Amino acid sequence: MMHLSSFFTVVVIALVFSFKSAAVDTNLSFVQCLCTYSHNSSSISKVVYTKTNSSYSSILHISIQNLRFASNKTPKPLVIITPQEVFHIQAVIICSQRHGLQVRIRSGGHDFEGLSYVAKVPYVVIDLINFREIEINVKNSTAWVQSGATVGELYYKISEKSKTLGFPAGAFPTVGVGGQFGGGGYGFLLRKYGLAADNVIDAHIIDVEGRLLDREGMGEDLFWAIRGGGGASFGVILAWKIKLVPVPPTVTVLRASRTLEQNATKLVHRWQLVGSKLDEDTGLGILLHRINSSNNGEPTIEALFQATYLGGVDQFIDLMQEKFPELGLKREECAEMSWIESVLFFVGFQRRELLLNRSQTITDSFKAKSDFVRTPIPEVALEGLWQLFYEDGAQGATMIVFPFGGIMDNISESEIPFPHRSGNLYLVQYSVHWLEEGDEVVQKHISWIRRLYSYMEPFVSNSPRAAYANYRDLDIGVNNKGFTSYNQATVWGFKYFKNNFKRLAHVKTKVDPSNFFRNEQSIPSLLPQGHK
Structure with a gap:
């Protein structure tokens, strides 16, 4: 007769293999779904990395900016996708919903709590590293910048075209513009020109239904929400149109x-x-x-x-x-010095080309x-x-x-x-x-x-004790893994957004009622649990 402890050991081993098998099945089904919903299955296969892929680890770690989230104990995504086309992202959104997977969206990896690439539930990462094109229009003092570009790349491109235009974003060059613009973004030009988000005049977003929308298509409420309310709560923001600001030659x-x-x-x-x-x-x-x-x-x-x-x-x-x-x-x-030289000065760079280096050690x-x-x-x-x-x-x-x-x-x-x-x-x-x-x-x-x-x-400030959303801090409150009510989320939400939090929740309810785009501090839907 089998000893009781041996019996439990066998059961545990069986469960482990069962869970691993289920994870493999989920991976396979998810990847097959991506191919089905993509216009070109061969193209999406080139940007999909599962844990069995030899490049998985390097792709995951290339944008991790905090070693606290690079240990073996840190949860890892089932799949990483580095899309090159809009339809790649649309397929990820559709297939993640179909297979019950959360999506985390990473541009530069500077999220202070690692939420752009870490989750405690089964999840996939959309890494926007290939969406980094920047178009400068000197005549109109505007630019289109994709979310995967870094602040350093944006500054470099501006300086290539003009010596008297700048932008009021942050000082750290490897920060992705997607996260920074979505949460606010400030630097030495703050007192003259406000936040980076104050100077966004259009955007392109893929919503929960997979639609690609500009400012007119998304409407003013959603356009309001993504400029400082955390874009990852509402969809995948692909690009931002920004208003460049005048700076003197010296x-x-x-x-x-x-x-x-x-x-x-x-x-x-x-x-x-x-x-x-x-x-x-x-x-x-x-x-x-x-x-x-x-x-x-x-x-x-x-x-x-x-x-x-x-x-x-x-x-x-x-x-x-x-x-x-x-x-x-x-x-x-x-x-x-010139404005671009001042950017280099505060990060200790000797050459402007160093702003293009994404791989911070x-x-x-x-x-x-x-x-x-x-x-x-x-x-x-x-x-x-x-x-x-x-x-x-x-x-x-x-x-x-x-x-x-x-x-x-x-x-x-x-x-x-x-x-x-x-x-x-x-x-x-x-x-x-x-x-x-x-x-x-x-x-x-x-x-x-x-x-x-x-x-x-x-x-410091009180009622509430305020905090800056781009300096994310999970100590001030978190959502549940499952349903989180609006009232519960106000514990942290009012600290970041004060009275704007209620309007953000209304926008969320309208554009993502089932709360697909979520994380530990994402804007909650106002709908009750179980609503579809």
């Missing part, structure tokens, strides 16, 4: 380091009163982190002031001496969070903040603050889903990076940034 950049020994605490406190009130041609942010003092080698806090000014150095110095004399700005801390794991500040943080609270940066878990931690004001004060909170406009002094990004592996290391650093976030609670 801009000025600033990089000035001040440590605690150089009065950094008082300077940061004073900056809070100044940064959002400066001329809108000025974007003056601060990077805060721990360094070893050059005097005695002991740890201290560095406040690295960084700015782009749309004008010459003399005007910038005069402005700073008038508005922020406490900084003690020196001329040698500034430099004049990942060296670490990280966790990030965000806040909006509406009243200045007292000096004593800043001093308490510095103490947190001396803790062991804070190795590799940074805090970046960037001022609002300027045009942001003049754009309605409901103009697009991004609501964080008038009244905000600045946006905060907290992040902690680490090189070591192991669960204990991960927990040490994540626990630290959560303590930092808790410490900051009395000094």
Whole structure:
């Protein structure tokens, strides 16, 4: 007679093989479906990667920007598709619905929680790396840019055509425009021209029915929703038409380091009163982190002031001496250059061609969070903040603050889903990076940034405590694997979108009532569970 423990072992092995067999069957059926619904089955077969494909791993990892989601424990997609034609994507949408698979959409892979390529349910990834064409129209100051292009590629293409046009997107060149434009997108030109999403004037999207729609076809409600409300909740956005902005032939950049020994605490406190009130041609942010003092080698806090000014150095110095004399700005801390050279300056690139390099070498794991500040943080609270940066878990931690004001004060909170406009002094990004592996290391650093976030609670926005959707943070709330009610989703939704969240849910209900396009923080449908 078989021993009971042996019996259970046999049952478990049988179940494992059963699940594996089911997964294989699903893969095969899904791939067969793709071929059936594609106009050209041979063409789609060239862009489909299952786990048995020798290129699967390299395709998956090429756009992973956070090693926290590159471990063997991280769930992997059943299939990766790198479409080259619109009908490839249409087939994926149809077949994923037919076979009960979720779809994750990846452009650059910079999603802070990896949601563009990780899920805890059976899923496939649409990687838009081949949808990266950019067409610049200098005469009309517009451009069409496909979602798989990077911000760096967009900047490069603009600079090829004009020395006096730019675009107010982010500073990091390997970020995909699909994700950045969908969630907002900001950089040094924010105070002059607003968000990247504020400057989108048309788009192409494939909806849940597989239809390819432009702005007129999708309607103004959906066009409103995808500009800052997270495009992946509503469909696959293929391309964006953007309004390019004028920049002068010469801009000025600033990089000035001040440590605690150089009065950094008082300077940061004073900056809070100044940064959002400066001329809108000025974007003056601060990077805060721990360094070893050059005097005695002991740890201290560095406040690295960084700015782009749309004008010459003399005007910038005069402005700073008038508005922020406490900084003690020196001329040698500034430099004049073209706008595209300023982009290179802040990422440390020596040649413009480096903006075309998509394959950033990942060296670490990280966790990030965000806040909006509406009243200045007292000096004593800043001093308490510095103490947190001396803790062991804070190795590799940074805090970046960037001022609002300027045009942001003049754009309605409901103009697009991004609501964080008038009244905000600045946006905060907290992040902690680490090189070591192991669960204990991960927990040490994540626990630290959560303590930092808790410490900051009395000094930041409240009711709700606001957050930036492009700095995705699952700590603030998540959807269920299955049905999630609107009321449940408001826990995180109001933090990102405030009162715009209800309108986003109405749009979702209209264009994707069965909630096919979903993830841990996707916009929910207002319909009850089980509705088809």
